[in-house]
Amino acid sequence: MAEPKIGIWICNCKGQVSNFLDTALLEQEAAKLPYTVFAARKDILCSKAEMANLKQEIKDSGVDRVLFAGCSARTSLRFPEEFITLTLDQCGINKAMYEVANIREQCAWLHEPGPAAEAKALDEIRMAHARLSLDRESLPDVLISDKALVVGGGPAGLAAAKDLAGVGKQVDIVERGTFLGGRLCQISLLFQTENWDGKCVSMCVGPVQASGAIMNPLIGVHTQARVSHIEKEDGNFLATVEAAPNYVDEDKCVSCGECARVCPEFAVSSYDEGLFSRKAIDKDFARAVPDKYNILEQYCTKCGECEKICPTQAINLNAQPEKFQDTYGAVFLGTGFDAATVHNRPELGYASPDVVTGMEFERLLEHGVKKPSDGETPEHIVFVLCAGSRATRDKEGLGAPHCSKTCCGITMKQALRVAQGMMETEVTIIYYYDIRTYERTFESMYDTVRKMGIEFVKGNIDSITAGGQGGLSIALDQLDDQAESSGGEHVFEDGKLTIDADMVVLASAQLPQKDPDNLVTQLQMRMDEAGFPIENQPRIFRPTESLVDRVYVIGAASGPKVVQQAVEQGHAAAMTALPYFLKGKKEIGKFASQIDPQYCISCRICETVCPHGAIKFTAEGMVCDPAFCQACGFCAAACPTHAAALVNFSDQQILDQTNVAFQGVNNGDPKILALLCYWCSYAAADLASVNGLKAPPNFRSIRIRCSSSVNTALIMEMFKQGVDGILVGGCPPKGCHHINGNYLTDKRTALMHKLMEQLGISTTRLRFDYIGVSNYQLFVDTIADMDKKLRDLGPNPAGRNLNR
């Protein structure tokens, strides 16, 4: 390998640095560092004039890598890393070939001017130089397919598919059911928007949405199909789609319905939530798209009656299952929701036919509300809110922990339809602590429902059982001091109340749809407690992105949603994915993990810890796909053989940095090394001085990829090198960019403390803290506290030769 050619630019920051540090001396010393072919000092590097000069100087000096000493690459508002890589690109230098010595935020501003600060600035330049000397060019970009896979043909999936097809990209929609549109087709009246209390009719908008997809030649629609296998391959997704036999030719079928008329087999209609039946060959509803009859294989006996009667010879009962494989650049999971928790809650009485879920009631509203048990019109319908949601208070562990957020609004809509359309039927709503009708539409419906005199009872369901007048008896526990219902009709006595009804509607929780093909496991995604995929950090700005690159979770699959919100997410995800499709490639950043097959033992520990599903098990050993790697370094810190290592964040680079870090620290002053995570803790250290705080000048920091990117053996080596104290800073709880790096480090530190206690080394010497960006005060307090305690302790005994 050719010897590095390093150029060093030191910025005075118009006095913001040079008033506190002797930058002339820094320049002089920096010029003496190995491989340095150019060193210069600038008044203010980020100005337009200086930038033009800089580009010229980079070209003229022939340097192949650049060291900037000045402001922080993390928090600078004018010269951050994004800007630096852009600049280097313009100069023809690879984006990885730079380092920054942060002599402004973490030196000139953070310490009192004087020899100690001067010495630190020079150490920081040495550290950046040590790291830069071993930097290598980033890995090459990875070509990706510009075809998208949409799993689930509901409103979210349709929105994403149509957007991408709209810009000329190919999309495959794989839908498990027989029609496109998903649950929106099951809900006859939709909230038109959240902010407008008009309604939208699904029999109108459903087919329109679905046709927009099916008519588009770029969109391949596969109904009654599933993604049976999916894996990541060379930056793409390789998926196998299996579809039920295409018994009915769409070209020939005219949807006359003759086949269903003669079909002798009845089948459960999932479209009607199992409340009504269809035929084995049938169309779930008249306006279903694709516009053709379909066969539910599990009910069909292949008797041949339909084949015989079909006037257009559209039916072929010998059709075979279909299967194909394709490569996709992105995956959109719009697999919708399920309302399963009611089955796990026997006290909700769901076993009784007249206790139905909200979705089932939607179907009853469509067919005419009759009691499923006897077909009679119900006299008293009781709606029960939070049936399976919010199971954290009085119902710990019983159902979903979250608020399903849509149910209050949906219940108001349903109650209103009953109250307005069924004059003889009484309506009662039982709610749990509060009613959550957010936004204008829901609140206005709630307002109307109250004005209509519908009775609201606050209580916790004890049991719903057969009995009482009408057949159902609802026993309630009083929740707080509110003993009387809204209209005074029901009053708790001794904390108990029983209400009789002949129909109960459970506002059941929205949970992720069942995943029989284990797509989320196959894609190596991380889930939260309820089973929803976790979004990538920072979540507020990446609302559809999962932790796995280019896997987007949209619609109710990512959390409870109404139709409109699902559509919004579909559009948003399509736009987020679009840049990849337009470029046809995934650019690989400065850092990425690589696994050396020479040392890999296929123990799969890297795969276990990888939060981004970038590592896969192959016959040749573990392989990290750089197109999915987000360079958290967990694999490198956990790999038992050091086969896994990060490009441009190698053990050697970190140790070389440590080795030169404390040249300017006086004997007797504790040598404190702060290993600060890339996004949070390092920025906290920067913002300390921005906010006018000061810290002892004998600490040095290394910006690490994640608190969990540093192997504890490296920490041991640092102690061996004579570092007196080490602070590892990670993101605050629930804030790690890689899900759990902060927690893993917390755990490893606990284990390391056990070892240190055994070794007789004070645990004061190693500290882990959750330090968020705004915890800059905590950062300086921690450094000051360590400084004080380490002074009392004296030099680190592990740094000496211990052979006696």
Add this chain to the structure above:
Amino acid sequence: MEKKITMAINWAGACGGCDVAILDMEEMIFDITDLADIVYWPVAMDFKRDDLIAMEKDSIDIVLFNGTVRTSEQEEDAKILRERCKVMIAFGACSAFGGIPGLANVSDKEGIFQIAYDDTASTVNPRGATPQTVHKVDGGEITLPEFYDTVKTLDQVVDVDYYVPGCPPTRNTIAQAVGVIAAYAKGEELPPKGASISSAKALCDECKRVTTKTGKRIPEVIRPHEVVADPERCFLEQGILCMGPFTAGGCGGSCINAHMPCRGCYGPTSKLLDPGAEALSTFGSIVGKGGEDFQIRGPMKAPVNNIKDPIGSFYRFTFPSALVNRTVKEGK
């Protein structure tokens, strides 16, 4: 027949198992005697230290040195042998990285004497006598070697050419070592200096259980005596700590085959900075059921806090060669 080479075998701070392992080679031992004349092997043949001292510089071709350096006498022996030999081989885990006796580095001379000559129930020592290096008696003084505070590996006192790991080295490993001796005798190319007679890859690479390893976490650490382990599945998969991933292969997985997890006697693989801290980093990363976002900090850390005795678990055979190779005393 070509001229035979000369060999010495020395026993220092160790249990004697390495010498037994050499004898345990059965007829293979004749391969050694075909190649070499044994000029010094006090435990098996009639040699005295003075015979050794009388030998000339470079007069021994190969030395197999087993055991740690615990006393001044052992250090002197090592130096005398080094001076007289051309190739010094650290034989067995003790001389290579400290072995089981190396765990004594959790204590020091004073602590060990206190236990051995006072604390133990079977000790009767009313005068409180402890070994002294010099003791005056009528007619002069008698001496004992100095007992060091710290157990050392062979390469911490003399230059070492090759390492033969194991506690003790297996027959197969010794056979490979004999191969090196034969290569030396025939003037053939030798492994690079510092090489270990073990696999470049970790034990898992030759372990048949590795195929049962999945990408799952270890929810809880289980100690071998607490469970009847599945004889087919990877120990780590069952929550039992196994040093296989960190330990050089070459032993053929004798412990695994006897249904015990690897304890690490073949020493760390070549890229590891420190045998124990590396294991700590790995286990700290995979122990615990995951989903930490939804746990309280204390219980979240409980599974790693349940790992007993990090030194004994992770440095069982390697403590004296660790980055921090003994305990120190310092305030909290």
